[in-house]
Amino acid sequence: MLRQIIQESKVKAVRELLGRSERIVITCHMSPDGDAIGSSLGLMHVLAAIGKEARVVTPDIPPQILRFLPGAKDIVPYSKYTDFARQLLCDADLIFCLDFNSLYRVDHMRDDLASSSAPKVLVDHHQDPEDFADVIISHPDQSSTAILMFRLLCRLELFNLIDRKAAMCIYTGMMTDTGNFSYNSNDPDLYVVIAELIRKGINKDEI
Template sequence: MMKDLKAIQEALASSKNIVITTHANPDADALGSSLGWMHYLLSKGLNAVVITPTNYPDFLKWMPGNDLVRVFDKTDQQILDLVKNADMIFCLDFSDLKRIDEMGNYVRESNAEKVIVDHHRHPQKFGKYMVHSTEAAATAELIFDMIEGMDSEEFVTKEIAECLYAGIMTDTGSFRHSNVNDKVLHVASRLVSHGADASLIAKLIYDNNSINRLRFLGYALWELLKV
């Protein structure tokens, strides 16, 4: 799973501008893992930006760093330049460029080194590096492993912990799905110890009956059936 980790770390050491993206209609794991990874890269002195291919539900916009997210727009030259001039592009929670709609063409054409981080079955490796495991309950769990593997768990700040916990909580159905094991419970516990408020995060995501939330639930069910 982590065989490319050292190579990714070495590539980051010689990089400056990083783009992080995830699949269209981002869910909590997609956005949480992206923002968590962004916070880590920023702490290492890198220019890291999250660009989502589409907008996402308002009930996810409490996540730390949400105000820094850019939503892809092919008429926005600044966004196009960020993708074109990136040294590395991290593709989180997906492994098929079709999953990021028209942004996929720009990612494909970029000379940046691409890194795929995903936990879904049947990955399609379009990038140079891949961190993949179907044993992981969420991409957020893999991001935690990457941070721990590259540095140490002590680099997990409160902001990172909140983002990653949200991803794990939702992709495990609040720890009720069959993908729950001792490893993911351990990671979730560590995230709580680093400042993630489990009760508050659950309220922010689940205690919301907006139209956006109902649409999100429908999309989540569609994703579950598809993968």
């Protein structure tokens, strides 16, 4: 049993936003790492499973080493496909901002993200988040945004929709932000989540 660290009011707010949204953009910081991409793609897979049109838009091109993740080939880098990415942000009903605490961290995408009329949900584990999102889920005590995303999906009663693809992405985010669980990894909940992801069918040794 995981500790419930996310306030119920914030879970309720995200649930309500999801209920009235169809076109959802998920974005993260520039020079995205395993946590940024893993949490973004993990969320994308679950949103697709509930019938949402979800796209991941990154400020720049993700590293080649993360191309093995399911869904990575569908990522839209703003720096390469600027007009398309801008249109996705403009048309979105809802935007998830993952693994960054300030708009400057999305680099040249900043103005288009800020000007989008879509409600924004921030899910992050860095300190001192800026007040640019409608819902801010910030827990610097967590080792990664990926584990925080797992917690949020569970609270949204979407655990059963985390399939092997989503689990691979979430695990990768957790693993890379802890140096393969060699630091920031003394929380017992971390290993509860790993066990659940293995039950979802991931091969942690292969990842």
